[in-house]
Amino acid sequence: MACGPMFLCFTGRDRKEKRKQPGWRIFSLNELHAATNNFNYDNKLGEGGFGSVYWGQLRDGSQIAVKRLKVWSNKAEMEFAVEVEILGRVRHKNLLSLRGYCAEGQERLIVYDYMPNLSLLSHLHGQHSAESHLDWSRRMKIAIGSAEGIVYLHHHATPHIIHRDIKASNVLLNTNFEAQVADFGFAKLIPEGATHVTTRVKGTLGYLAPEYAMLGKASESCDVYSFGILLLELVSGKKPIEKVSATMKRTISDWALPLACQKKFDELADPRLNGEYVEEELRRLVLVALVCADNEPAKRPTMLEVVDLLKGVSNEKLAELESCEMFKTPQVGEYTDGSGADSSDSISEEREIKQELS
Ligand SMILES: Nc1ncnc2c1ncn2[C@@H]1O[C@H](COP(=O)(O)OP(=O)(O)OP(=O)(O)O)[C@@H](O)[C@H]1O
Numbered sequence: 001m002a003c004g005p006m007f008l009c010f011t012g013r014d015r016k017e018k019r020k021q022p023g024w025r026i027f028s029l030n031e032l033h034a035a036t037n038n039f040n041y042d043n044k045l046g047e048g049g050f051g052s053v054y055w056g057q058l059r060d061g062s063q064i065a066v067k068r069l070k071v072w073s074n075k076a077e078m079e080f081a082v083e084v085e086i087l088g089r090v091r092h093k094n095l096l097s098l099r100g101y102c103a104e105g106q107e108r109l110i111v112y113d114y115m116p117n118l119s120l121l122s123h124l125h126g127q128h129s130a131e132s133h134l135d136w137s138r139r140m141k142i143a144i145g146s147a148e149g150i151v152y153l154h155h156h157a158t159p160h161i162i163h164r165d166i167k168a169s170n171v172l173l174n175t176n177f178e179a180q181v182a183d184f185g186f187a188k189l190i191p192e193g194a195t196h197v198t199t200r201v202k203g204t205l206g207y208l209a210p211e212y213a214m215l216g217k218a219s220e221s222c223d224v225y226s227f228g229i230l231l232l233e234l235v236s237g238k239k240p241i242e243k244v245s246a247t248m249k250r251t252i253s254d255w256a257l258p259l260a261c262q263k264k265f266d267e268l269a270d271p272r273l274n275g276e277y278v279e280e281e282l283r284r285l286v287l288v289a290l291v292c293a294d295n296e297p298a299k300r301p302t303m304l305e306v307v308d309l310l311k312g313v314s315n316e317k318l319a320e321l322e323s324c325e326m327f328k329t330p331q332v333g334e335y336t337d338g339s340g341a342d343s344s345d346s347i348s349e350e351r352e353i354k355q356e357l358s
C-alpha cells in the first residue's frame with residue numbers, strides 16, 4: 001500500500017459506495033470451521049504464499065473462499081487488522097472484494113466471495129487449460145477488466161494501492177468470466193518465515209519489474225510491468241518464463257518482441273484460439289503488453305493510459321508507440337539461471353532474483 005493507515009481518508013465517492021455496499025464483517029472461527037467442514041482437505045482450492053485457500057458455504061447458502069494464514073507472528077497482530085480493514089473498503093467491479101476476516105488466537109483468516117471459474121492461471125496452464133473456455137472476446141474482456149481494476153487501485157483508491165503481485169493466479173474469474181483482481185495490497189502482510197517471500201521483495205518470478213527485483217523499489221510502474229507480462233500470457237497462452245532447453249530459459253517478452261518487430265502477430269496468438277481472434281485487437285494487446293514490460297520504468301504507460309490503449313480509444317498513441325525504438329531493433333534473449341526455478345515459482349531470496357535477471 002502506498003501510505004499507512006494514519007493517512008486514511010475517504011472521498012465523497014468512497015462514502016457513497018460504502019453505503020451502497022453491504023461491506024465486510026468479522027467472522028468467528030466457529031463459523032468458518034462450520035463453513036469449510038473444519039478446513040477439510042477436500043475443500044482445499046489451492047495454496048499460495050499466504051497459506052491455503054478453502055471453499056466454504058455459509059448458513060445463508062452463499063459460497064466463500066477462506067484464506068488461512070500459515071505462519072504468524074504476534075508482532076504483526078495489529079497491522080493485520082488495520083490493513084484488512086483498509087482493503088475491505090475497496091470496492092470495484094473488477095476487484096475481488098473482501099467479505100471479512102477472522103483473528104482469533106493464532107488464527108488469521110481472510111474471507112472472499114468464491115469465484116466459480118477459479119483463476120486465469122487454471123485456464124491458461126492449469127486444470128481447465130484443455131477445455132478452451134477462453135475465446136477471444138473473453139480474453140479481451142479479461143484484459144480490459146483487470147486493467148480497470150488496477151486503475152482503481154492506482155488512481156482512485158484512498159490511499160492509493162500498489163498491488164505488487166499481479167499474475168495469472170491473482171486474476172479470478174466470476175460466473176461470466178469477468179476478471180476480478182485478487183490479493184491487492186497483501187504482499188506486505190505476508191510475515192517473515194512464510195516459505196517463498198522476502199521482507200524486501202515480494203512477487204513472483206517472471207512478473208517482476210527489473211528495478212523492483214534488483215532494488216526493491218515498488219511503485220505503480222512495477223504493477224504496469226507485471227500487467228504487461230500478464231497480457232502476453234493471456235494472448236499467447238505461454239508461461240512468463242519457458243524452458244527452451246535443459247539449461248536455457250526464455251522470458252515471454254524476449255520471445256514476443258522479435259515477432260512483434262517483424263509484425264508476425266499471428267505467431268503470437270494462443271494456438272487454442274484456432275485462429276479465431278480479431279487481428280487488430282490482438283496487435284493492440286501485444287503492443288501495449290510490450291510497452292508495459294519495458295525495462296525502463298519511465299517508458300511504461302500508466303494504467304489509465306493502458307485502459308484507453310486497450311479499448312482502442314487512443315489509436316494515434318498506439319501508432320506512436322509502434323514507431324518507437326523498441327519495435328525496430330529486435331533482440332532475441334535467452335539465459336541460463338541454474339536454479340531450476342519454474343515460471344510459477346515465487347521468490348525465496350532476493351539474491352536468487354538477481355541471478356535470474358542477470
Ligand atoms: N475467491 C476465490 N475463489 C476461487 N478460488 C480462489 C479464490 N481465491 C483463491 N482461489 C484459488 O486458490 C489458489 C491459491 O490462492 P492464493 O492467492 O493463496 O495463491 P496464489 O495466487 O497462487 O499465490 P499468492 O499467494 O502469491 O497470491 C489460487 O490458485 C486460486 O485459484
Ligand SMILES: [Mg+2]
Pocket residue numbers: 048169170182183
Ligand atoms: Mg493469490
